Amino acid sequence: MIFRNPYLLTLLLPVVVLFFFARANSEKRLFNLKISTVPPQYRNLKLALFETLPFYMRLLALILAVFALARPQQILRDEIPPTEGVDIMLTLDTSPSMVALDFEPRNRMDAARDTAKDFIAKRQNDRIGLVVFGGVAVLSCPLTLDYKTLTDFLNTTTMGMTRSDGTAIGDAIATAVNHIKDSKAKSKIIILLTDGNSNVGTIADPVAAAKLARQFDIKIYTIGAAKKGESKYPTGNPYQPYAMVKDELNEATLMEVAKTTGGEFYRATNFVELQNIYARINELEKTRFQAKHFVHYTDLYNYFLIPALLLLVLVFILEKTVFLTVP
The missing domain is CATH 3.40.50.410 (von Willebrand factor, type A domain)
Incomplete structure (x- = not known):
């Protein structure tokens, strides 16, 4: 696999910075969650899950989108065999x-x-x-x-x-x-x-x-x-x-x-x-010609773009339903 626009992969650098910044401040970020009657031994786990999962889903979607922008391609090689001709x-x-x-x-x-x-x-x-x-x-x-x-x-x-x-x-x-x-x-x-x-x-x-x-x-x-x-x-x-x-x-x-x-x-x-x-x-009277090679490229960006869009849709749905309140 190759990338037609490899320079766009540099967009991953701010994504990495965003990841470490978010991780360092994760304990300070609180979402609008209501106090639940869940026993204390489960509350911290669920708070952490509901607080961080949407962020990481968006982060993964962003990474996939960057890869899609870089236009990944598969190389397909065709070869015409040597021919005889005069x-x-x-x-x-x-x-x-x-x-x-x-x-x-x-x-x-x-x-x-x-x-x-x-x-x-x-x-x-x-x-x-x-x-x-x-x-x-x-x-x-x-x-x-x-x-x-x-x-x-x-x-x-x-x-x-x-x-x-x-x-x-x-x-x-x-x-x-x-x-x-x-x-x-x-x-x-x-x-x-x-x-x-x-x-x-x-x-x-x-x-x-x-x-x-x-x-x-x-x-x-x-x-x-x-x-x-x-x-x-x-x-x-x-x-x-x-x-x-x-x-x-x-x-x-x-x-x-x-x-x-x-x-x-x-x-x-x-x-x-x-x-x-x-x-x-x-x-x-036979003259040998060298084989000719033709290179074709198949775009693979859909394999990155579609999952990124699905992740964003999933985050939107979860935030409007399951993540709306903390159990």
């Missing part, structure tokens, strides 16, 4: 080649979207955003803790949504950097998923964009999502529904991007491998 910008390729069917029964786009949603569902206390890119890069969702809204954006992510052909990996990295660089998080990462080679964009060299990320202590994990060799690609032609397309993934560039920023490169040739890659990143 700022993450998912950067997803939506170029036309992402509909290739080497992640059967899913295409690359569906596999990337589903694994990203699973990754989000496993994170806690992280701000996560989304950048999509084809021939241009666009911020789809800024960093947020609202995972439902982020997932809704992912659900609407489709091939060709940027309305620009090509694969602008350098621009995608730069866009992600621009929207995460001012973060105060201890750890900032970009997870870049693509199936191709950077062939358009303002920043032609993705490694140059990676060096920019490094200046802001941003780590980039790169994921190449494509089977080696040829993959089946839907043509939309009912007479020839599929064509075989050659793998154009530039592993060397993606490796260099990851290496430049202290990240890692992964290649996924099927859906299970892609799931395992996200699980690996999920384990690698």
